[in-house]
Amino acid sequence: MSEARIPAPLLALAGAGLLLFILPLAGLMLRAPWDQVGGALLAPETGTALGLSLFCSLTATAVALALGIPLALVLARTTGTLRSVLRALTTLPMVLPPVVGGVALLLAFGRRGLIGAPLHDAFGIQVPFTTAAAVIAETFVAMPFLVIAVEGGLRALDRRYEEAARALGASGWKVFLRVTLPLLRPAIFSGAVLCWARALGEFGATITFAGNLPGRTQTVPLAVYIALETRPQAAIVLSLILLAVSLAILIGLRDRWLGV
């Protein structure tokens, strides 16, 4: 390698950091009851949890895209105190313990919550402990990752592209759809991947706000946690499956991620 040499202490620290990632993975792989993997894979509970996990995380990502891109636009184009306030609000779920997020969601959408009460009284709609609640919880926790990435992309964007488009007679909508959005593609893409990954692993807010109902709200992380109490072997198998799915998707997306 022709690159500048990295000082030995830094190399040692980097190695320690890497070990922190590798050791748990190794533990998972070495202790996995490989003879039971086939059976666990075919078990209906596994399929249900995995399907629910994928459905909820992908729906949450879609909702985050629909709401997060406009939010990032507002964030990137405001200045001063308003911007600081908005930014703090949108990034709060990143630093908030997910369980606290779940409690907050209950207080908002619960049957006696801020919005939940009128919703229940008027339409009989009950949000908590439904699949929708799992999606809301995952969106709540994961959307900031998308907003931050897209906002960064917007700030790095040369505003003259949009000015040129306007001078060519394009309305605000046309500028957004045909110029801003395509130019933001790399930022949106990496933001969406981060957001999805966060949603897939979501546990705390989901179990608090959506509960742990197999087939409705029990995603793979919840199933792993429950299984750990009673059937540790099954928990390891489920963990492996989640790991494999995440890796497969990350590797599948890698070319587009790096290629843009």
Add this chain to the structure above:
Amino acid sequence: MSLHADIAVRRNGFTLDLKLDVDPGETVAILGPNGAGKTTLLRALAGLVPLHGRVELDGDVLDDSATGRHVPTERRRVGLVFQDHVLFPHMSVLQNVAFGLKADATRSAREWLERAGLGEKADAMPRELSGGQAQRVALIRTLATRPRLLLLDEPLSALDVTIRAEVRRDLSRQLAGFEGVRILVTHDPLEAIALADRLVILEQGTVVQTGTPSGVTAQPRSRFVADLAGVNLLRGHAHHDHIELDGGAVIAAPDSGEGDVFAVIHPRAVALYLSRPEGTPRNVWRAKAEDLDLQGERVRVRLTGEVPLVAEVTPSAVRELRLDRGAEVWAAVKATEISVYRA
């Protein structure tokens, strides 16, 4: 089609304040040093920055702070061409040109490209074009929308010197066939003289001089224009046959009148001697050569002393005078070589 603008733009401590009228079919070049407000002026006319005052184009009021009227950029029908092309990188050349067109966009865009000799580049992506081609496509993209006001922001300055002349010819041809008002911002005097009917010199946010290219360079009214024209500009108070310069020196110049004046001395009219010359010249000063610069077949010598001047001499004169940085010389200028006009 004509433009009447009387505007003030205030941006972080900087104020642009000017009145600009452009007649139908006229190309005006806005010339000025960096930070003079040239780009701000174009952006204001394009409706991209808020302004005080009034902008009227072709009888339509685009801006009037008195009535609060502001026509947004996309409905002004102004064409904006940037320093570097700003073609949309995710669209083909054809899609770029078609972007601003309404009916029959693709066919019309193809025709525009073919007329400009860029037909075979229609399906190329902007990154596959050379700098010159990209800038020509950017110009076509703007002209195709048939703007009433064309704003060109240093359209050639990002290009290599080698292809600049070619793109300038193309630009000149395209401008000739364009009916709207044309405003070109530049800091390249050659570009301004080649393309413009009238120069407007902008310095520190205001117009300091305006006129035909030859008129402006013949009677510079600022250091910037004097440097453009490559002449020495002195300022002082005239007393009929002599001028007292602001620095205190006195130069002899017949028929100068009375009052504040500018005096222009062409560098070639400055003669250099090793010892004090005898005879006719009445303007003789001690000077020190600060800097020598070979330009073509002449050497420009920057002199400091009582009267700071630039002299232009031949390389053989440099050898004869043993001229070097720091050399002490005598500078002489014939009174008849000094052109004097009111400040």
